[in-house]
Amino acid sequence: MLTMPVVSESSPSPDARTRLARAAVEAFATRGFHGTTTRDISTAAGMSPAALYVHHRSKEELLFELSRVGHLRVLEMVRESVAGSDDPVEQLGILVEDFVRDHAVVHTGARVINYELAALSEEHLAEIVAIRHEIDLVVRDVIDRGVAAGVFHTPDAHMTALAVLSLGIDVARWFRDEGRWTPDQVAVHYRLLALRMAGSVA
Amino acid sequence: MLTMPVVSESSPSPDARTRLARAAVEAFATRGFHGTTTRDISTAAGMSPAALYVHHRSKEELLFELSRVGHLRVLEMVRESVAGSDDPVEQLGILVEDFVRDHAVVHTGARVINYELAALSEEHLAEIVAIRHEIDLVVRDVIDRGVAAGVFHTPDAHMTALAVLSLGIDVARWFRDEGRWTPDQVAVHYRLLALRMAGSVA
DNA sequence: GTCTATATAAGGATAGAC
DNA sequence: GTCTATCCTTATATAGAC
Numbered sequence: 001m002l003t004m005p006v007v008s009e010s011s012p013s014p015d016a017r018t019r020l021a022r023a024a025v026e027a028f029a030t031r032g033f034h035g036t037t038t039r040d041i042s043t044a045a046g047m048s049p050a051a052l053y054v055h056h057r058s059k060e061e062l063l064f065e066l067s068r069v070g071h072l073r074v075l076e077m078v079r080e081s082v083a084g085s086d087d088p089v090e091q092l093g094i095l096v097e098d099f100v101r102d103h104a105v106v107h108t109g110a111r112v113i114n115y116e117l118a119a120l121s122e123e124h125l126a127e128i129v130a131i132r133h134e135i136d137l138v139v140r141d142v143i144d145r146g147v148a149a150g151v152f153h154t155p156d157a158h159m160t161a162l163a164v165l166s167l168g169i170d171v172a173r174w175f176r177d178e179g180r181w182t183p184d185q186v187a188v189h190y191r192l193l194a195l196r197m198a199g200s201v202a
Numbered sequence: 203m204l205t206m207p208v209v210s211e212s213s214p215s216p217d218a219r220t221r222l223a224r225a226a227v228e229a230f231a232t233r234g235f236h237g238t239t240t241r242d243i244s245t246a247a248g249m250s251p252a253a254l255y256v257h258h259r260s261k262e263e264l265l266f267e268l269s270r271v272g273h274l275r276v277l278e279m280v281r282e283s284v285a286g287s288d289d290p291v292e293q294l295g296i297l298v299e300d301f302v303r304d305h306a307v308v309h310t311g312a313r314v315i316n317y318e319l320a321a322l323s324e325e326h327l328a329e330i331v332a333i334r335h336e337i338d339l340v341v342r343d344v345i346d347r348g349v350a351a352g353v354f355h356t357p358d359a360h361m362t363a364l365a366v367l368s369l370g371i372d373v374a375r376w377f378r379d380e381g382r383w384t385p386d387q388v389a390v391h392y393r394l395l396a397l398r399m400a401g402s403v404a
Numbered sequence: 405g406t407c408t409a410t411a412t413a414a415g416g417a418t419a420g421a422c
Numbered sequence: 423g424t425c426t427a428t429c430c431t432t433a434t435a436t437a438g439a440c
Contacts, residue, residue, distance in 0.1 A: 016405075030320065031236070031320065032235075032236055032237075032321075033237070034234055034236035035235070035321065037432080037434085038433075038434060039433080047407090048408075049433095049434085050406075050408080050409095050437095051406055051407080053434090055405090058434080059434075059435095155391065155394070156391055158382075160391075160395070162376070163369060163391075163392065166372040166376060167368060167369050169372060170369070170372040170375075173316075173371075174368060181361065185361075189362075192357070193365055193399045196399055196401065197395045197399060239416085240416060249424070251415095252424075253424055255417065256423055260416080260417080
């Protein structure tokens with residue numbers, strides 16, 4: 001399903017594509033797409049500037065692949081989050097917990113995914129926007145069903161769904177590994193916040 | 203108090219500094235600091251590339267001035283928001299409404315302020331971080347006093363304060379002028395969301 | 405698939421005239 | 423305070439050897 005190797009192992013030097021992907025995520029998250037040079041990336045990946053172009057057509061295409069894989073991962077995650085239950089309260093709770101924990105744990109990657117969209121070409125952006133829309137739909141559906149079932153109470157389910165996602169996305173902006181809280185602590189607290197936002201009676 | 207003219211009039215061509223500031227905000231918000239050239243800015247301001255340097259030492263210093271003025275404006279705003287009442291519920295409600303409305307109305311400027319911090323020099327960033335800390339303190343204080351007064355209920359006042367601010371900041375990311383909601387609609391709904399997050403009994 | 409070398413372009417900033 | 427002209431550096435991407 002994925003065309004790129006999953007970036008998660010660490011010890012023995014991984015293949016070139018993976019090293020490039022990791023270096024690019026780190027650099028894009030720190031200095032932004034335009035603030036990052038192809039030399040930054042290739043050097044951090046332990047190769048010459050030219051080697052990057054063996055694996056990617058351009059810097060933009062590299063960003064797109066990172067973004068595409070990252071978004072598909074999140075979409076799959078939120079779908080799994082709601083698959084374990086039929087209760088909207090439980091579903092929203094798990095979804096927010098998973099979403100927030102993920103954005104805290106991989107905050108570097110999440111920053112690239114959420115804040116470098118403007119650097120994508122029109123065509124590539126459209127593809128990403130489509131995936132983001134699917135993610136939105138999952139959240140909106142849970143809240144809509146909760147309202148219909150009378151377990152959620154909100155004057156605007158659509159805006160509340162947006163706000164819940166928004167709250168989770170922004171975790172990628174402020175979360176720091178050296179910070180006050182662990183990803184789990186944030187995830188658990190945000191679960192409560194989201195249920196309150198949705199007007200859960202529980 | 204402000205060293206720059208307030209950027210809000212429109213009809214007769216404003217002075218050079220103001221035109222540069224407006225052009226820079228627009229460009230930084232759209233393409234980011236590193237994606238914007240000094241030519242982009244000066245041309246949009248109706249002058250030559252060299253003219254920019256009569257008014258600003260560098261591109262970075264221009265960003266810093268925009269950021270500084272913008273942050274001070276927000277700090278003053280939130281302090282005024284809480285100044286009109288002693289009731290934490292009312293204070294948090296007004297604060298969130300004002301903060302969110304502002305981030306929706308001037309979402310272009312707010313985007314620059316919140317998402318281009320990494321482009322600042324170490325010294326300039328420190329100055330901005332100090333102002334942001336003051337803003338944080340205002341929100342934290344309101345929630346702390348609400349908890350102490352028994353009108354708010356949250357297992358972690360600090361994290362809840364962060365989340366409320368976070369929710370408001372992220373409005374700058376997703377809000378669109380052509381979108382579904384007006385700034386007022388978002389502000390009013392978010393007031394409710396924030397009070398629920400704080401566990402307001404009202 | 406990786407390297408060295410380089411083409412080609414663009415960007416930040418300055419000099420000096422008006 | 424604004425302009426034209428330009429210096430100097432850096433950047434993306436490619437050519438061609440190994």
